[in-house]
Amino acid sequence: MNPATSGRLVGSSVRRREDPRLLTGNGRFVDDITLPGMLHAQFVRSTVAHAAVTGIDLDAVREVRGVVAAFDAADLALGDISARLDRPLHEFVPTDMPILARDRVRYVGEPLAVVVARDPYAAEDGIEAAKVTYDVMTPVVSDTQALASGAPRVHEAAAANTLVDVAMFATEGIDDVFAAAPCVVRVRTKTGRQNALPLETRGAVAAWDAKEDQLVLHTCTQTPHQVRTVAASCLGLDERAVRVVVPDMGGGFGQKCVVGREEIAAAAAALRLGRPVKWIEDRKDALTASFLAREQRYDVRAAFDADGAILAIDADVVCDMGAYSCYPFTAGIEPLMASAEMPSVYKVPAYRVRGRAVTTNKAPTAPYRGVSRPQYVMVVERLMERAARELGLDAVEIRRRNVITEFPYTGINRITYDPGSYLESLDLCERVLKDEGWYDARDAARREGRHLGIGYSCFSERTGYGSTAFAARKMRVVPGxxxxxxxxxxxxxxxxxxxxxxxxxxxxxxxxxxxxxxxxxxxxxxxxxxxxxxxxxxxxxxxxxxxxxxxxxxxxxxxxxxxxxxxxxxxxxxxxxxxxxxxxxxxxxxxxxxxxxxxxxxxxxxxxxxxxxxxxxxxxxxxxxxxxDVFDDGTFSNATHGVVVELHEGTGRVEILRYICVEDCGVAVNPQVVEGQCRGGIAQGIAGALFEQITYDAQGEPSATSFMDYKVPTAWEIPDVAIHHLETPCAFTSTGAKGAGEGGTIGAPAAVLNAVNDALAPTGVELDDTPVTPETVQRALENAS
Incomplete structure (x- = not known):
């Protein structure tokens, strides 16, 4: 469609209507809300990762100047946040999340009490006066430790610290396929724990409206109706008596699509005191105690025939989900996503996968832009690269021989893929990089002893998740x-x-x-x-x-x-x-x-x-x-990313010289908006590939409590991104549009990692874990030398 000649707005890059308000400072965010008599809340948080709580003394807190009140779990008597899958106990173990921890804490930063004061500074002073005593227990700080024999239990009900353990799609005779295959390759990879890092941290303003007989909760959430449901349940109110209002919001990226504890505690304090209460998360709490994501481990084998066609994939997926299940998706969100959709854009005739969610003494995991797809796409694309090397094939050609080209296509994972441009996007991406001379530049650099590499990722993004798709996970609360x-x-x-x-x-x-x-x-x-x-x-x-x-x-x-x-x-x-x-x-x-x-x-x-x-x-x-609603398998956007990097000896820096994105999201309602989504997603994908990671020491203390420790890429590290559009209209949406929000993040880690490994190819060194740090690259170059 050509908007200039058709006169239609759909398909046209009209200017964003939000911009004048936001760019002139007239946006209204949660922290902009001030109500008469408003108080300010902050939380006493656990300083240890795993312990029985033997005492909480708030008497000194209440004596701090400016402090109005302080409440622990016993004072507020709130219901727990309960997330469930309708699966048997050997597949899913529920873990209710208390609004305020009672007899046990399970991660550093877990809220124990809420302090309410006349201003934010007094609230912070009040927190410092709290006295909490613990009977410290051995923390579980990694998925390998969690699964080890005799490991301490994070939850008594979770044997082997496993919340989800589901084996899926075990094709009969798959072991025979591997035994007879001419080529079997294996990838073992681990991805770092990340923070979604929305520009606006979480926050809430709660007040009772006497005229409407209603609690009004202003909060920055992606899912206001779900917050209303949970708040009403935890507070013991009719759902009618809770109104959730979301003002302007500065990002979410999935971190705010689950229900948190603090906004409900702030609401409870407002009800108890009969005055408005505001809570704004500071950046330290946002980095350490908010919902995190991405820490996953894969052990995957793939069998290929002599011509490079995939014969089978056998995968074991372990996701470190932290201390609790999030509402409503539960701890199953990441392993179930990876298990169901790993075959991606490729024709895979045999498939077996085991997906596990383990619980550790870390902040809980929530969805983060892409949800497991950046990880499993990276694994599958590494398998392609490794098989191409073993078989002496070009890395793009082996993909070309395996991508789905006939639609609709029902995969071995029992998902039906609607029409897409998988081959076309791959071909165009390769052609652009060749036409721009990057293959010649790589060859010339190698002759000069420099380390230049080209990497690709070819993937799909399921964007039409309706009730059918979520029900297939056996969620008790079924979005759609x-x-x-x-x-x-x-x-x-x-x-x-x-x-x-x-x-x-x-x-x-x-x-x-x-x-x-x-x-x-x-x-x-x-x-x-x-x-x-x-x-x-x-x-x-x-x-x-x-x-x-x-x-x-x-x-x-x-x-x-x-x-x-x-x-x-x-x-x-x-x-x-x-x-x-x-x-x-x-x-x-x-x-x-x-x-x-x-x-x-x-x-x-x-x-x-x-x-x-x-x-x-x-x-x-x-x-x-x-x-x-979507009552079948939904729709799939697709893309191919192509990346050129140079590795710098002496510093180990990975410099991205060129980034090409060929995307197909069906009819682009507003192409400029689509490009903004692609570029923002790619920036976050690059962050996961090269920069961001939260680690923990042996006591469960998080390493990154500020931006001094949590390495976020700036505009200097993120390259210009050239975006090329293809259009395969969706058959069942009213506009022909597919989704475009997560694709950039999904494809970037694989493309960047493959480019790094292509640059390292003359050295014989391969890297499979992310983030790829300068130390890792420099060590690889030194070892090769």
């Missing part, structure tokens, strides 16, 4: 559908409500584009409302690249229903039948006499102010509600 309402007022302006939740994805722009196109109104006439559980019927929020696929389709359906009502009323006002009129921008006109028309304002006038003019049976008003 979304609901939208589109309403027109007497001036012809349109208000849209959606259950998705914007936190940087440009929903105010893209969803308005969809509605404006469908109804034929100016973009400026459309306004979006999200993130208010009293205003939005219901919704699952924004995560897993679902907003355009699910939320956008619901919005489109609602707009189409409203359009039908405009046609019905407009035809009646023109003394015609609906089939005799047509909808054109801003009005309804007769097909045979287009000069005869009524405007939307005319129709709205009748719908609201002169309802006696409406056709029989037509209800007053102009609004429509629609829902959308």
């Amino acid at each position: 559908f979304d609901i939208a309402e589109v309403r027109m007022d007497t001036t012809g302006a349109v208000t849209v409500t959606s259950g998705t939740q914007n936190h940087g994805q440009s929903h105010e722009t893209t969803l308005a584009q969809i509605v404006a196109d469908e109804l034929g109104v100016e973009l400026a006439k459309v306004r979006l409302h999200q993130g208010d559980t009293d205003r939005v019927t219901y919704g699952w929020g924004t995560f897993a690249s679902r907003s355009i696929v699910v939320g956008g389709s619901a919005v489109h359906r609602a707009a189409a229903k409203l359009g039908d009502k405009l046609v019905e009323i407009g035809a009646h006002l023109l003394d015609a039948k609906p089939g005799e009129v047509e909808r054109v921008p801003g009005r309804i006109r007769l097909r045979d006499a287009p000069e005869r028309a009524v405007t939307y304002a005319d129709i709205a006038d009748a719908a609201y102010l002169r309802s006696h003019l409406l056709p029989d049976g037509a209800e007053p008003g102009l609004s429509a509600v629609a829902s959308f």
Whole structure:
């Protein structure tokens, strides 16, 4: 589609409507909210990783100047956060997460008590006065220690410290396939524990609205309705008595799509004191005590025939999920994702996988942009590289021989892949790098003794997760559908409500584009409302690249229903039948006499102010509600990334010289927004590949408590990214769009790691773990020398 010639907004890079407000300082975030009589909360947190709590003395805290109150678990008597899978105990062990720890702490930073004061500084002073005594226990600080015989138990119910243990897709005769295969390669890899690091840390402002008899909780969450459900349960309130409102939000990346403990504790304190309470997470707590992600270990074998075709994959996946299951996804989120989707874009005839989630004395894990796909894509792409070397094949050619090319394709993992451009994206990415001369540059560099390398990753991103997909994981709380309402007022302006939740994805722009196109109104006439559980019927929020696929389709359906009502009323006002009129921008006109028309304002006038003019049976008003869900395997975006790096001897620095992304997310509602998602995701993927990691010492103390220790790449380290678009429209979404939120992050680690290994190829050294640090690279170069 060419927007310039079609006149349609979908497919056009219209300017983001959010930007003027945000760039001029008129955004309103949680920390901008100030209410009369508001108090400030912070948390007494565990200073040890694993211990029985023998005493919490808050008397001195309450004497600190400015402190109003201090509460521990016994004072507030709150319910626990309970996340469940409907699986037998040998597959899933539930671990309820208390809002405030009671008799036991399981990681450094676990909240034990909430201190409420007149200002944030007094709250911090109050924390320092708390006296907590412990009977310290041996912490479990790694997945290998967790699984070792005789290891201490993080939870008594979890034998071998295992919360999830599921064996899936065990193809009959797979061992015989490996035994007879001409080529078997193996990759063992470990990825570092990361923080999603949204620019805005978590926070909440809670207050009781006496007029509405309702708790109002302003918080930065990706899933406001789920926070409402859990808050009502933990606080012992009717769900009607809790209203969650999300103002502007500075990022989430999955960390905020689960329900945390602190916002509920702050709400409980507000109820107890009868005054508004604000909690804003400081950066130290955000780095150490917030939800973390990504620490995974893979041991994977792949069998190939002599021509390079995959015969089988056999995988063992272990994910370190920290101390508790998150709500609603549980500790199964990472191992189940990896197990179900590892075959990715390749035709794999035999497959066996075991996925485990182990519990350790670390902060809990939540989804983080990509959820296991950056890890398993990296593993599969390393298998491709290793097999190509063993068989004497080009690294791109072996992929070309294995990618799915006929659609729909049902894989060995029983997932059906809708049409995509897997081969086309691979070919284009390679062609761009060759045309730009990077292959010649690599050869010349090697002759000069420099270390230049080219790496690829070819992958898909499942973006249409509906109820069917989440139910397959046997989740007790099953996300999927979304609901939208589109309403027109007497001036012809349109208000849209959606259950998705914007936190940087440009929903105010893209969803308005969809509605404006469908109804034929100016973009400026459309306004979006999200993130208010009293205003939005219901919704699952924004995560897993679902907003355009699910939320956008619901919005489109609602707009189409409203359009039908405009046609019905407009035809009646023109003394015609609906089939005799047509909808054109801003009005309804007769097909045979287009000069005869009524405007939307005319129709709205009748719908609201002169309802006696409406056709029989037509209800007053102009609004429509629609829902959308995905009841099959969803849709898959796809991409190929190509990276050129140079390794610098003496410093071990990995310099990215070129980055190419060829992406296909179906119809791009706003191509500029898609490119922004790609670039942001790629930056986070590079961060995981080369920079970011939180480690723990033997006592379970986290290594990174500030940005002095947690290495975040800057604009200096992130290269310009050239993005090329392909378009395979989705058959079942209303706009033809697929999701685009996570693809950049998914593909980057594999492409960067493969480029590093290509640069190291003349030395005979290979690296499989991430992050790849300068120390690791320098050691490899020195060992090779």
